[in-house]
Amino acid sequence: xxxxxxxxxxxxMRRVMQHWDSxxxxxxxxxxxxxxxxxxxxxxxxxxxxxxxxxxxxxxxxQHGAVTSTTTDLSRGVRDSRLILISTPVERxxxxxxxxxxxxxxxxxxxxxxxTKLKIVRTVEFALRSSTDRAAFVGxxxxxxxxxxxxxxxxxxxxxxxVAVVTPSKQSNPEAVRQIELFWQLLGSKVVRxxxxxxxxxxxxxxxxxxxxxxxLAAATPAEELQLAxxxxxxxxxxxxxxxxxxxxxxxxxxxGVLKSLDKFEKVLAALRRAxxxxxxxxxxxxxxxxxxxxxxxxx
Amino acid sequence: xxxxxxxxxxxxMRRVMQHWDSxxxxxxxxxxxxxxxxxxxxxxxxxxxxxxxxxxxxxxxxQHGAVTSTTTDLSRGVRDSRLILISTPVERxxxxxxxxxxxxxxxxxxxxxxxTKLKIVRTVEFALRSSTDRAAFVGxxxxxxxxxxxxxxxxxxxxxxxVAVVTPSKQSNPEAVRQIELFWQLLGSKVVRxxxxxxxxxxxxxxxxxxxxxxxLAAATPAEELQLAxxxxxxxxxxxxxxxxxxxxxxxxxxxGVLKSLDKFEKVLAALRRAxxxxxxxxxxxxxxxxxxxxxxxxx
Numbered sequence: 279x280x281x282x283x284x285x286x287x288x289x290x291m292r293r294v295m296q297h298w299d300s301x302x303x304x305x306x307x308x309x310x311x312x313x314x315x316x317x318x319x320x321x322x323x324x325x326x327x328x329x330x331x332x333x334x335x336x337x338x339x340x341q342h343g344a345v346t347s348t349t350t351d352l353s354r355g356v357r358d359s360r361l362i363l364i365s366t367p368v369e370r371x372x373x374x375x376x377x378x379x380x381x382x383x384x385x386x387x388x389x390x391x392x393x394t395k396l397k398i399v400r401t402v403e404f405a406l407r408s409s410t411d412r413a414a415f416v417g418x419x420x421x422x423x424x425x426x427x428x429x430x431x432x433x434x435x436x437x438x439x440x441v442a443v444v445t446p447s448k449q450s451n452p453e454a455v456r457q458i459e460l461f462w463q464l465l466g467s468k469v470v471r472x473x474x475x476x477x478x479x480x481x482x483x484x485x486x487x488x489x490x491x492x493x494x495l496a497a498a499t500p501a502e503e504l505q506l507a508x509x510x511x512x513x514x515x516x517x518x519x520x521x522x523x524x525x526x527x528x529x530x531x532x533x534x535g536v537l538k539s540l541d542k543f544e545k546v547l548a549a550l551r552r553a554x555x556x557x558x559x560x561x562x563x564x565x566x567x568x569x570x571x572x573x574x575x576x577x578x
Numbered sequence: 579x580x581x582x583x584x585x586x587x588x589x590x591m592r593r594v595m596q597h598w599d600s601x602x603x604x605x606x607x608x609x610x611x612x613x614x615x616x617x618x619x620x621x622x623x624x625x626x627x628x629x630x631x632x633x634x635x636x637x638x639x640x641q642h643g644a645v646t647s648t649t650t651d652l653s654r655g656v657r658d659s660r661l662i663l664i665s666t667p668v669e670r671x672x673x674x675x676x677x678x679x680x681x682x683x684x685x686x687x688x689x690x691x692x693x694t695k696l697k698i699v700r701t702v703e704f705a706l707r708s709s710t711d712r713a714a715f716v717g718x719x720x721x722x723x724x725x726x727x728x729x730x731x732x733x734x735x736x737x738x739x740x741v742a743v744v745t746p747s748k749q750s751n752p753e754a755v756r757q758i759e760l761f762w763q764l765l766g767s768k769v770v771r772x773x774x775x776x777x778x779x780x781x782x783x784x785x786x787x788x789x790x791x792x793x794x795l796a797a798a799t800p801a802e803e804l805q806l807a808x809x810x811x812x813x814x815x816x817x818x819x820x821x822x823x824x825x826x827x828x829x830x831x832x833x834x835g836v837l838k839s840l841d842k843f844e845k846v847l848a849a850l851r852r853a854x855x856x857x858x859x860x861x862x863x864x865x866x867x868x869x870x871x872x873x874x875x876x877x878x
Contacts, residue, residue, distance in 0.1 A: 484811050
């Protein structure tokens with residue numbers, strides 16, 4: 279099937295022949311619904327089965343065209359699929375992977391879309407350590423999303439041009455890893471392979487710790503000063519609008535990584551504070567230049 | 579002339595009759611050029627005279643249509659105007675106001691567009707404390723701008739719908755204050771009147787301290803982690819792209835305000851750190867909710 283992708287790339291064809299008969303998506307929020315829409319719009323799956331707890335959310339996902347059928351029964355939802363994707367809040371991912379493993383075909387492949395990886399991968403692999411013919415799990419994290427939640431905000435192009443991190447471990451089945459990397463590539467993503475540990479350290483720096491900073495900044499701004507808020511404050515605090523419960527779970531699953539990144543941030547901020555207190559204008563300029571240089575390296 | 583504005587508001591006319599024969603703008607960067615463009619597009623001034631140190635910048639401003647004539651000689655540039663606007667980096671504002679005062683008509687009104695107010699207003703008023711027939715100065719701060727600099731990025735609509743703070747003091751001439759407030763209203767801004775001290779406290783919280791945070795965050799992110807940067811990091815660090823020299827000046831002019839806001843921020847961040855270290859999940863959730871609530875009160 280890797281061959282299929284290569285030949286399409288060679289001929290410059292944008293449309294890929296159908297790749298999966300049936301894909302199951304457990305959790306049809308923004309990410310799950312966007313994956314369903316992308317699979318269908320790109321003709322990659324005949325059936326997309328949405329699994330969730332709430333009938334109302336499943337109905338929305340169906341109406342939005344993100345899935346072709348739905349069920350609240352996980353074991354029914356996974357039994358005929360060779361590809362299963364868990365896109366729920368991070369604390370539920372490992373239990374659902376294990377539940378899916380128990381109910382799916384032996385050759386099915388399972389991945390997820392969680393913002394943390396180390397705890398999820400370790401929990402799943404520890405639980406499956408003695409099983410031999412169980413489905414293969416490979417962790418993923420598509421670096422896409424937004425502050426809005428719910429299937430009605432799903433977009434087929436959400437993953438186009440974005441990074442998808444795939445986090446195999448020593449236990450991973452190489453063919454399953456290849457399949458999951460192909461999956462994200464077919465959705466338009468650029469795949470980056472990292473260990474679960476490296477992933478968590480990296481997203482702590484680039485996503486989880488910044489979320490903490492944006493939240494603290496928003497919370498620390500007195501309400502009476504908001505009348506002067508301009509685009510600067512709006513941009514800097516935008517991610518603080520994210521769902522607090524989803525972010526609580528992420529921060530708690532990646533506490534060590536977040537605290538280590540926070541150490542680095544606090545060190546730079548303390549240097550800025552010291553420079554201001556001492557009126558050390560050369561140092562202030564130098565620190566502002568360092569921030570600009572790092573930011574400018576990524577463009578707008 | 580206040581009557582003119584009222585009658586236009588009453589009849590719903592968008593176009594206002596010409597209001598000033600001649601306006602001088604000292605400093606034709608992004609803000610100065612945008613003011614010139616807005617004055618001309620709205621038919622508010624017949625002549626817009628640009629004053630600057632660099633002939634190349636003045637030429638760009640002229641080519642962009644932001645000014646009708648230019649000079650590098652301040653006293654020549656201000657002598658015929660009844661409205662003079664200083665839009666240079668903050669450290670140069672007070673000296674230029676005083677220089678303009680010495681060369682302009684006795685009934686001219688001078689304002690500025692600086693991001694800090696207390697030092698500027700105090701310096702100007704202290705220097706002019708014994709003069710009686712000198713031009714009136716009233717401080718202003720339009721809450722608009724961006725990371726880009728230079729007259730070529732000027733936009734006639736930059737001030738539309740934005741807040742412009744006008745900061746009279748006890749020494750201010752009430753008619754001059756009224757004129758300056760009218761000026762920003764005619765450019766489409768919503769005028770907020772504050773004391774210079776209140777202004778500086780307020781922008782420390784909403785603009786200067788956030789700039790420090792965004793800079794520290796960008797500088798503290800290891801370059802090797804940038805490959806995973808998504809919209810979250812990009813938004814949160816965007817203002818760190820601002821000109822370091824302009825921001826050094828701003829931070830140094832408002833050190834007390836910035837440090838007081840920084841105290842508040844560090845307190846919230848320390849509470850988040852403690853909650854993470856103790857795995858106090860209820861507290862983490864509560865702090866994230868507080869951030870979201872404050873942020874959501876302003877929309878997207």
